[in-house]
């Protein structure tokens with residue numbers, strides 16, 4: 001059954017109660033079935049005391065009809081934030097030369113210093129926090145600074161750090177799961193962009209994990225730099241979702 005799952009970290013950082021909609025078997029059954037499931041999830045959440053002010057959801061485009069969703073969740077205001085693509089690495093071993101000047105820091109060894117990468121927090125414009133005006137710039141910035149800090153200091157099992165001219169220039173944070181390596185934060189500092197640092201980072205991740213695992217990363221379709229980067233290193237989109245925020249009215 002679809003359900004509201006409380007998001008404690010988001011709630012703390014944003015200063016409002018947050019949850020995400022988790023779908024069960026309804027995905028792919030069409031917009032009517034998915035809208036009904038959303039309605040039931042909100043009703044069950046309310047009965048269980050999950051009265052989140054902000055609920056985030058990702059719905060496949062063919063299942064997403066905002067009008068139907070509004071009918072099933074009348075006490076919610078819906079903000080559609082855009083389409084997100086999930087990219088997956090090409091199958092098989094990485095064939096190119098091993099990229100230089102990329103180091104892998106492990107959480108088990110203390111991670112890496114987040115401070116050089118904090119300026120990236122202001123650049124994560126293509127994220128649901130920045131894309132929703134009701135979250136606001138200040139909160140979006142605070143969430144990203146905390147996220148970069150947390151990932152560098154242990155939340156991500158590994159952090160790939162690329163340098164340029166001896167300075168930290170870009171990072172990719174890596175969550176390792178059975179058969180998969182999920183990249184969460186990928187960013188290159190403004191001064192180092194357009195000089196191949198992002199491609200170097202991605203190729204280093206592929207060389208390390210690409211043979212044994214599917215490497216995946218998500219990007220909003222409008223994020224031309226990220227989409228261009230992932231395609232340039234051989235990734236292709238394997239899923240598409242509409243990203244929505246449901247705000248409680250009143």
Ligand SMILES: CC(C)(COP(=O)(O)OP(=O)(O)OC[C@H]1O[C@@H](n2cnc3c(N)ncnc32)[C@H](O)[C@@H]1OP(=O)(O)O)[C@@H](O)C(=O)NCCC(=O)NCCS
Nearest residue numbers: 186187188193194195196197198199219225226228229232
């Ligand atoms: C996305 C990002 C990591 C790219 O890093 P980068 O070091 O500038 O990328 P590279 O110089 O290695 O570029 C590699 C390829 O990516 C593509 N690319 C990079 N920037 C691009 C842009 N602005 N527009 C279109 N394609 C772009 C190109 O195909 C490029 O190859 P080319 O230079 O041979 O044309 C960087 O722009 C960034 O940090 N953006 C802000 C944070 C962000 O949005 N992160 C992604 C979240 S999913």
